[in-house]
Amino acid sequence: MSDHAFSLDDRAAIYRVIAERRDMRHFIEGEVAPELLARLLAAAHQAPSVGLMQPWRFLRITDRVLRSRIQQLVEDERVRTAEALGERSDDFMKLKVEGIGQCAEVLVVALSDDRERHIFGRRTLPEMDMASVSCAIQNLWLTARAEGLGMGWVSLFDPQALAELLAMPEGAWPLAVLCLGPVAEFYPVPMLVQEGWAIEQPLQDMLFENQWGVAG
């Protein structure tokens, strides 16, 4: 074992939070204390970023009218997604896909504008900025879970419409509507499994050695 390893208890806490994090859609009344929200955002901000570009931007939505408009954008896309799903449309419409109306806090996370000048690590993979923002959101998710707060990442929206609603400049791009707040309980398994929408596939099927399709 490495000299740099955390204690057994500390490692267990980290594995536990990864295992117990859930994509939440059900929230209860309550608030997120400002200093707690600040801690979560500080953890997000400590994410890795390609070439240290720190492409994440967080918009806290405190205006109730704006929150309701965001919810409407999500509802519009929910219907369009259902149409696109064909035979699974009815099952999809039964799922709860967002908790925007109930959660304590709504955060929109977006890619910054002015990203073209960041070439390091992105010349052939420009989507690395999206990867960095996703790592920041995962940090937020894990710390929220550890603090006992639920979080859900909603990606059912027209990004252009959401960008316009929040006066984003050209080049900025919303990736997430995050619902954050107290929950009655965390789903024991992912909600989409609980609801019979999807089945988790085992890691073994996703692990190869040296060549695609060759089991390790």
Add this chain to the structure above:
Amino acid sequence: MSDHAFSLDDRAAIYRVIAERRDMRHFIEGEVAPELLARLLAAAHQAPSVGLMQPWRFLRITDRVLRSRIQQLVEDERVRTAEALGERSDDFMKLKVEGIGQCAEVLVVALSDDRERHIFGRRTLPEMDMASVSCAIQNLWLTARAEGLGMGWVSLFDPQALAELLAMPEGAWPLAVLCLGPVAEFYPVPMLVQEGWAIEQPLQDMLFENQWGVAG
């Protein structure tokens, strides 16, 4: 405080690993025990994924010839990136951008093929599969740090060339060459800060309320 919150010690461990995770390029000799690698990959596999599509695929590179070819792909792109950087070219060429030759384990992480059928959460944001894979990599990164292992995410490569080298089917797409293994020490601050390449910007500049550019 929520009933679901972790203990103070456990929360501290989670904040600490987020703060001390580094994008490592310097490795020392040593191995990663198979059961430890399995733990890290299991943590990655517990990441959130859009519509539970689990789009991540991991290729463990154990063939030394293959590893050397991957390193060559990265070297090729390093030179092309330097050319693209213009006046910062010389500074860039002084940076260590990968540890493929020294690290204990090389893992290539890719998006799965056959992604078009996953519409849930992706109709308007198809890049959500990339987000899911990034969350998986962040889980791997955090648990590696907790276990005392360094990890670096290298994105300097031609994805088409790497896909061909590893016999990826059409639609699969490599996003990361991960270097993983023992390190002498973790950088006290991000290596790009330490080397004077970049300066970290404060979170405050990236936080808005309701509208882009409006401070909270």
